[in-house]
Amino acid sequence: MKKSLIMTLAATMSLALLAGCGASGTTEGAKGSAAPKSTDTGKPAEKIKLSLWHNYTGEDLRAKKMREYMEKFKKDHPNVELDIQGIPPDGYRARLKTVAAANEMPDLFVMQPGVLTKELVAGGLIQPVNELLDSKPEWKNGFMPGSFNDFTIDGKIYSAPMALSPTSILFYNKEIFNKYNVQPPKTWDDLMKLVETFKKNNLTPIALGNKAAWVAQSSILSSLADRVTGTEWFLKAVDQNGAKFTDPEFVQALTYLQQLGKAGAFQEGFNSIDNTQMEQMFAQGKSAMMIDGGWALPNLAANTSKEALANMAVTVLPSVPNGKGDPNSLSGVVGTGIGLSKKVAGAQKATAYELIYALSGPDAQKAILESNQLVSYKVDLDTTKVSSLFVEVYKLMGTVKRTPVYDGNLSSSGADVVNNGLQELLMGGKPEDIAKKIQDAQAKAVGK
Known part of the structure; x- marks a missing residue:
């Protein structure tokens, strides 16, 4: 059975995506186990080996x-190898797919919530951290309501989130908007008029870096489609229970995205650059807007001048005609956490618990927030430690509803078809044909 589950996982996991001082204190491990200590005879503690994969x-x-x-954990734990x-x-999930198929997971690894967690649990590859x-x-109760939901399967929690990731923030350049006497878009018609204005003046309206395919899905379609269909419809379509991706409302959502492409909203070659290059393009004033996730904030803070950051502003995607979704919303997920292999036990597990706490405990959460990354942990923000743009996004998050991200809810195979389908869509593919491919993939994945 386990072998079958692992093979299923290998078949369904996709290449797609979706991004200071050490923690104090120690953490008890599994009951009856503890990390080895030096004995009274003066012998050194037994070496404990742990492997850790990350995408930082x-x-x-x-x-x-x-x-x-x-590195601080390594220094503070000389008995740990x-x-x-x-x-x-961009290559991280592909590597996880390979080792998952071979049942050779690292001991600890950065893990995404939602479908990836579900598939690893189904494969019998990870263990809960309840x-x-x-x-x-005090640590557990410090997380915001709902923070553990996407890491929870059958009442068991498999990780603690280390971030909060809105995926569809509309960034815009205030200087450019002032130059052309325009305002941030409130409606779809407003957005299309902005595209026309900037195109007439030989300026890229919206920077897009869709080389890894997930960007258009996570950062644009997840919010845009929710505007059209509403969240309830999407969750039904995911379960294939009362809604299908061939329904007219989803085809309309694809049509809106294609409308942007046909109007020249994105620069030429948008499928050949990645999201980091997209962020650089926007930061350099080569585009008027960018639709990106919260992961852009640490990048921009590290690589952009204070003057350029002060010239950036944020809002949400505009409403659409007759849309069923809440226009005052952002698609988003709790961020990644550390997954723990099913094979880790005893003293090794006790040490692994210490490392998880060091990377996602209260001290780490505060440090992450002060590195311009949102968290789903209750931490007061010291605005002097972060960029002005981060402060603006932090305030925005307190005023909007969070809606699902497509690749956080679809099966891996379904998300992969969406990602590839959107590349095809923006190159001229028919929305109806792409909708059918998505529907077929998701129906097959859930056995309907």
């Missing part, structure tokens, strides 16, 4: 901070 490979403030925490592997984000959370009630 960039030079943004959050990535640097997380790598610092890992910690094998750390950093894998670039015991760790229950041993630290």
Whole structure:
């Protein structure tokens, strides 16, 4: 059965996506187990080996901070042999897919909530961390309501989130908007008029970096489609219970996205650059707008001048005609957490618990927030520690509703078809044909 589950996982996991001081204190491990200590005879403690995979490979403030925490843990635990592997984000899930198929998961690894967590649980590859959370009630109770939902399967919690990721923030350049005497779009017609204005003046309206395919899905379609269909319809379509992706409302959502492409909203070659290059393009004033996630904030803070950051502003995507969704909303998910392999036990597990707490405990949550990354943990923001743009997004998040992200809810195979389908759509593919491919993939994945 386990072998069958692992094979199923390998078949369904997709290549798609969706991004200081150490923590104090120690954490108890599994009952009856504890990390080895030096004995009275003076013998050194037994070496404990742990492997840790992460995707914090960039030079943004959050990535640097997380790598610092890992190195501090190594320094503070000389009896622990910690094998750390950093894998670039765009290839990270592909690597997890490979090791999952072979049942060779690392001991600890950065894990996304939602469908990835579900598939790893179904494959019998990871274990819950309820015991760790229950041993630290102040930490557990410090998370915002709903923070554990997408890491919870059958009442068991498999990770603690280390971030909060809105995926569809509309960034705009205030200087450019002032130059052409225009305002942020409130309606779809407003947005299309902005595209026309900027195109007439030889300026890219919206920067897009869709090389890894997930960007158009996560950052544009997830919010845009919710505007059209409403959240309830999407969740029904995911379960294939009362809604299908071939329904007229979803085809309309695809049509709106294609309308942007046909109007020249995006620069040429948008499928050949990644989201980091897209962010650089916007930061350099080469586009008037950018639709991106909260993960852009640490990158922008690390690589953009204060003057340029002060010139950026944010809002949500505009409403659409006769839309069923709430226009005052942002698609988003709680961020990644640390997953724990099913194979880790005993003293190794006790040490793994310490490392999870070091990377996602209260001190780490505060450090992550101060690196310009939103968190789903209750931490007061010191605005002097972050960029002006981050403060604006932080305030925006307090005024909007959070809606689902497509690849956080669809099956991996379904999300993969959406990602590839949107690349095709923006190159001229028919919305109806792409909707059918998505419907077929999701129906097959859920067995309907």
